[in-house]
Amino acid sequence: MKYLANIIPIVTIFPVANVYGFFPKYKLPPNRSPDLGNRLERRQGYTHFNQREIQNNNLASVFALRGGMSGDEVIGEVFEWCSNLGAPAALVAGAVLATFSEAREKLTTRRSDSNTVRRAKKLTKFLLLTAFGLQIVCIFVTTVMGTMLKSYGDNPLSAATAAMTHKSALGFMQKNYEFEYLATRVSFLQGLFNWLLAIAVEFAIPDADDTKSSLIMDRFISWTLLSIVLLMLSFYNGHMTFYQNYGEMVSRCIIVTWKRFFWRWPPRPMSLVTIPSLVMSIIQGYRAFRANDEDE
Secondary structure (H helix, E strand, C coil): CHHHHHHHHHHHHHHHHHHHCCCHHHCCCCCCCHHHHHHHHHHCCCCCCCHHHHHHHHHHHHHHHCCCCCHHHHHHHHHHHHHHHHHHHHHHHHHHHHHHHHHCCCCCCCCCCCHHHHHHHHHHHHHHHHHHHHHHHHHHHHHHHHHHHCCHHHCHHHHHHHHCCCCCHHHHHHHHCHHHHHHHHHHHHHHHHHHHHHHHHHHHCCCCCCCHHHHHHHHHHHHHHHHHHHHHHHHHHCCCCCCCCHHHHHHHHHHHHHHHHCCCCCCCHHHHHHHHHHHHHHHHHHHHHHCCHHHC
């Protein structure tokens, strides 16, 4: 009985101390939920506690104080955001392929083309292919990210603890998954811009049988599309949340990508395999834009 009297207070006090903040991992803010406090006061005389229920109530109280969002709601909103962004990316990718198929014959360089026309055709091809590739990257990242979020329940406490430090779903993603967040937003928007700019450049390329009125109309369409792209970019810069403008977001995406895949030790095996491919891509791209049909 003597030993039992010493053990009972320890078993009784430990869970209560855990919830009230004596242990930093599950620390509750001073203005805790009244319902949680009343429930704990009623349980202070009991010896056994449901530790998991107390931890969940603790996290629910924190989310309520931060806007009423639970860990499941934060993860669910991130998953929904990824799904909503992947669907339009697939539509844009299909439209880019259709545009490239229709303009493929027109974009073929000929010996009679001037240097300006030849470079414009190459630029249009480059913009269309990069637009398609960027949309595929957006679809891939959002799909993988959504699949990963659906498996967060295997470690719910750590995911909820990470989520409860942010008031919004995108704030949680930007803080904990910045590369995925930037890759998704930049790839979708830049792919959309590249597609519109490619159409604008294509209309600016004159055909041999074009009339004067047709050339004027093509130039009008080209300048109109360019104006739309600039207005979209201006609108986008006015609605930024975590970055000052689109340029800063793109530069941050490049830095995060460089640190994630290349500037690290020990290096990743797939990163080492990717380096020769990237170098050859840069070399061949330079040669493609510098090559002239007269040199063949």
